Amino acid sequence: MAVTDRARTVSHTEPGSTAKKGAAGLGVLLALLATVVWSGSFVATRGMAETVPPVQAVFWRWIIALLAVAPFAARQAWQQRALIRRHLGFIAVASLFGVALYNTLVHQAGLTTSASNMGMIMAASPVIMALYARLGGERLGARRTFGMLLAAFGVLLLVGDGSIGFDFGAGDLWMFAAALSFATYSALLRRKPAELGGLAFLITTFVLGALMLAPAYAVSVSVQGGFEVTAGTVGPLLYVGVFSSAVAFFAWNKAISVIGAARAGIVYYLQPVCVAGLGFLLLGEHTGPAQLLCMALILGGVGLGSARR
Structure with a gap:
């Protein structure tokens, strides 16, 4: 009887354990996919910095992303329209920080700094996530x-060209x-409300983000004029619109829902290495000692900063 009970216990526990491991592995792969794709977006952003004004680049990025994700997400968004209306305030705030502000700031930075610097400074964002966790009551x-102090020191050295200072x-x-x-x-x-589908959330943030950017886009076109439609402008826009926006944001959001922000953030630490390598190969940017x-x-700092204890 004892052997039978043990066998039953094993048969009931092993599938669940295997499923959890499989889900965790999928979450890590999704976070890695988003990280690699976003690394390429820094290179693409830097590459078109001189040809497409930042606000216009970001606006068309989200229009392209909307067209890419609509065939997959529009139906779920329509089915969950009541949920979207109920949580519209939360979704609007997420759209502001994740869609409108973040990408506009990245494109603006690409005008005057290298892709390598962009990637390495962004590597400090998990430290900021840890600070948010501390403010939420979590002990660091x-x-x-x-680890956070070490990462901050590295960032200060980076932007100070090897010396500690505030001449950024x-x-x-x-x-x-x-x-x-x-x-x-x-x-x-x-x-994010658990009952709100990932695709419905994604397409709604894209729509709201594009609407937020529309007035700034109109001002940019009237003041700076439009940009020339060439392979050198359309290609990078398609990349950041389809891959860096539609694909990477879906993968990142899904990864966080599966493994949490802390574990996804660990994978995100690989971004500066990816950006530096791509910047060297595609833009000829030199990475010195x-x-x-x-x-x-x-x-090293963000690796320590991600530790639970």
């Missing part, structure tokens, strides 16, 4: 606090603001 502990370039400051906006968006995702040291400090 000495190890996590030391304009692009670096824009990227600091982008990191804060992205961290705020990621923290908000933890409060000082940048490698800063990268090591930032990655």
